Amino acid sequence: MTDILVLYYSRFGNTARMAREIAHGIESVDGARARVRTVAPVSTVCEATHDAIPEEGPPYADHNDLSECAGLALGSPTRFGNMAAPLKYFLDGTGDLWASGGLIDRPFTVFTSTASLHGGQETTLISMALPLIHHGMIYLGLPYSEPELTSTTSGGTPYGASHTAGGDSQQPLTDAERKLCRAQGKRLANTALKLGTDVR
Numbered sequence: 001m002t003d004i005l006v007l008y009y010s011r012f013g014n015t016a017r018m019a020r021e022i023a024h025g026i027e028s029v030d031g032a033r034a035r036v037r038t039v040a041p042v043s044t045v046c047e048a049t050h051d052a053i054p055e056e057g058p059p060y061a062d063h064n065d066l067s068e069c070a071g072l073a074l075g076s077p078t079r080f081g082n083m084a085a086p087l088k089y090f091l092d093g094t095g096d097l098w099a100s101g102g103l104i105d106r107p108f109t110v111f112t113s114t115a116s117l118h119g120g121q122e123t124t125l126i127s128m129a130l131p132l133i134h135h136g137m138i139y140l141g142l143p144y145s146e147p148e149l150t151s152t153t154s155g156g157t158p159y160g161a162s163h164t165a166g167g168d169s170q171q172p173l174t175d176a177e178r179k180l181c182r183a184q185g186k187r188l189a190n191t192a193l194k195l196g197t198d199v200r
């Protein structure tokens with residue numbers, strides 16, 4: 001069984017819902033299994049600490065999750081057109097993996113949720129791709145053979161799946177957004193299996 005990491009941060013649950021759809025797409029591929037992980041919030045109070053185990057939802061990721069998985073789907077809500085700080089903080093701690101070249105040639109894909117349709121989906125997706133490109137990973141977007149990429153009136157971009165959550169962050173995923181999440185997970189799993197990355 002090949003593990004694919006779905007790693008995300010979510011404050012209001014939208015990016016978490018996308019992560020579940022992407023995991024569903026990954027697990028539609030024979031031989032692939034989704035490993036879903038999140039990251040802890042960060043605090044401006046430097047002595048603040050967080051419980052080692054979250055109260056609910058998936059466990060927090062560690063570096064073993066990255067090195068043991070043959071592919072990565074990375075998700076974040078937008079923060080001023082950029083990825084959220086907790087995810088950036090986690091990635092900024094992966095210098096050891098960068099130095100060892102541990103993630104070179106592994107495929108990755110990115111997904112995001114924003115409040116508004118033009119609130120920075122593409123820039124957020126690209127902001128998440130940048131550190132992974134530095135790691136030597138291979139960027140997988142969404143191809144236009146997915147019909148929802150052309151027909152969507154909500155989220156969905158060639159740079160990765162996206163969701164428009166609305167000003168109150170309460171809008172559910174549309175059918176197009178859900179289908180694109182699943183297609184993205186499926187493509188990531190198929191590609192990881194074809195590349196046959198040795199993660200032992």
Ligand SMILES: Cc1cc2nc3c(=O)[nH]c(=O)nc-3n(C[C@H](O)[C@H](O)[C@H](O)COP(=O)(O)O)c2cc1C
Binds near residue numbers: 077114
């Ligand atoms: C500090 C901050 C900055 C934000 N910046 C943007 C933004 O630039 N564009 C936008 O559309 N939404 C912005 N939002 C809204 C969030 O992206 C939205 O709440 C998020 O998509 C919900 O995802 P979640 O449910 O996974 O937390 C911002 C929210 C916060 C708290």
